[in-house]
Amino acid sequence: MYTKLVDRVADMLEDSLRYSEKKLGKAGAIMELLKKNDANAHSYFRYWLAKQVGIYLGETSEHVLEVFIYPEMLVEEISATLPLTLIVYVEVYTAALESIVDALQNALLAEYQTMFSPSADGLSFILNIYFVDKDDFLRRKGLSAAIGSLHTPAIRVWNRFSD
C-alpha cells in the first residue's frame, strides 16, 4: 500500500479536533473556540496535531529515530497561525524525508487556510521541522540542545525503540 498524504493530513486534523473537544469537554464547539484563539483549545489541538505529524514521520521513514515537540510552542501566545515546531532526530537526512516534510507543509497549509480563513490566508508555513542527527545531538547544536534539557525539555512524541 502507499499513503495518500493529503487524506492522511485531513485525518490528522480531524483527529486533533476530536481530541481537543474531548479534553475540553465541549462537544461541537471546538472550531468556534479555535477561531476565537482560545489558548486551551489551541494548546490541545496543536499538541495533538504535532504528535500526529511526528508519528507519521516516524512510521513513514526508517531513518527517523525520535520526534520531539519544542516546548515553547506550548507557552507562547497561541493562535492558529503560530507554526508547529518539531525536532526530528534522524539517522540520516534523506531526499525523501525532505520531500515528505515539504509535502506535509503544503497539505497542512491548504487545510489550515480552509479551516482558519481569513486569519490563515496569508500563511506561508505552518511546520517548523528541525532535523538533528547524532552529531548535532552530541554537540548540543541548535535546537538539539532541547532534547534532554533540564530548563526547556523537548517533549518526546514518538520513539522508534519504545515498547
Next chain:
Amino acid sequence: MLDMRHQNNRRRSVSGRRSTSSLYRKLLEAFDLDSFLVNTAFLLKSDLAGIDAVIVYLYDDSKRQLVPVSVSGYEHRYFCEICVKKKAGLSPVAQAFIKGKVIILAGKRAVKGLAKCITTDYTNNCQIKFLLCVPMVIRGGTRIGCLLFLSNVAHPFSSRSLSIFRKIAKTLGPFVYKAETLRQSQEKKYSSLVCTLSHELRTPLTCIKGYATTLLDHNGQWKREDSYDFLKIINAEADTMKKLIDDLIDSSMIESGLLSVKKEPVLLSPIVIKAVDDARMRTAKHKFVVSIPKDLPIIEADPVRTRQVLDNLLDNALKYSPEGGLIVIQCSIGNGEVTISVADEGVGIAPEHLNRLFEKFYRVKSDLAGTGLGLPVACEIVEKQGGRIWARSTPGKGSTFYFTLPFDGTSLKQTHDGWSS
C-alpha cells in the same frame, strides 16, 4: 542542526543542460572534424600567397606517429605517417614536433626534407623549393600535431610573415585538440553503447527463451500455476525489452526532430496514481508516499508522454535505491506551473554527474541496467511541453527529480464538489 531551508541551499542544484559548457559540448558534437580539416588545408592553401600545398598532421599517441589527416595541393596518398621516435635522420615534420619549434628549409634541403615525408615514387615529381613546418601546441606545452606548408618558390614570404603561420597553428591547435578528444570519447561511448545494448537486449531475451523452452518441455504438461508464473516472467521480460526499444526509437526521433507531444486537457492525479500503482507492483522493498493537492488544476499536456516521464523517474528511484526505502511523489502548484517531484533514499548522485544526467548515453553507474537514454528522452518530452526538468542530490542521502508542466492559471480546478473555474 539540519535546518531544512539551509539544507536546501547546501544541496547542489542543477537546472539542466543550459550551461555554457554543455552548449559548447553540443557545438563540438555537431562539428565534423574531418571536413573541417579538409576545408582548413584548402583555405590555407588558397589564402596564403606563395603557398602551394598545406598538409595537416595529427599526432597518434598509441602509434607514436604523425598522421597526415588533410592534404591540399598534392595527392593525399603520397604522404605517409611519420614516426616521431628520436633518432638520426628524422623528417623536418618530426623534428618540428619533437622540438616544438618552427622549421624552415629551402632549396635542396627542402626537397631532401620532403623526401622523408612522402613515398619514394613521388619524390622525383616534386618541384618543392621551400618547406615550412609549424607545430600545433596547446596550453601546457602539449603538442598535438604539425602544419606543413610547401612552396614552389624559393622564398615565398618574408621572415616577418612567419608570425602569421605561428598564429594559425596556435588558433587551430586547441580547437582541433578539443574536437579530436571529443570524437575519440564519442567513439568509445558508441562502442560501449553497442556493447551495453547487446547485453541489455540479450538478458531479457535469454530469460524469455529459457522460460518458453521450459514451458514447451514435457509437451506443455505443466501445472496451471507454474505455467502462469512462467508466463508472468516472460511478460515482464518482454516489457523490459519493449521499454528499451521504445527508448531507442524515442532517442532517434529526438535526433531527427520528430518526437512530438499531443497536448490535451489532462488531470494529473490519475496519471500519477496509476504510475505509482504500477511501480509498486515491481517492488516489495519500497514504501511509497503520494502527495497531490486537492485543487490540482487540469493542465494542457500529453498524458501518455507525461506518464512516460513519471515511469522513468520512478524506475530510476527504484533502481538506485536497491536496498529499498521511501519514495515520495509530490505534486505542487505555483508560478503558473505544476511541479512533480520524485524523491528517494537511494545512493544519490555525485555533483560531477549531476549536470550530465540529461546527456544521451550518459550513465552514472555502468554496472546497473540501463542505456542512458531514459532521462534525455524525459527531458525532451518535458521541454517539448514547455516545462523544465532538473535534479538535486547528495551522495548517500538520495536524489530528488523535479519536472514542471505549465498551466495558464485559468484552467479548470478539481474541487470536492466537482469542477469549477
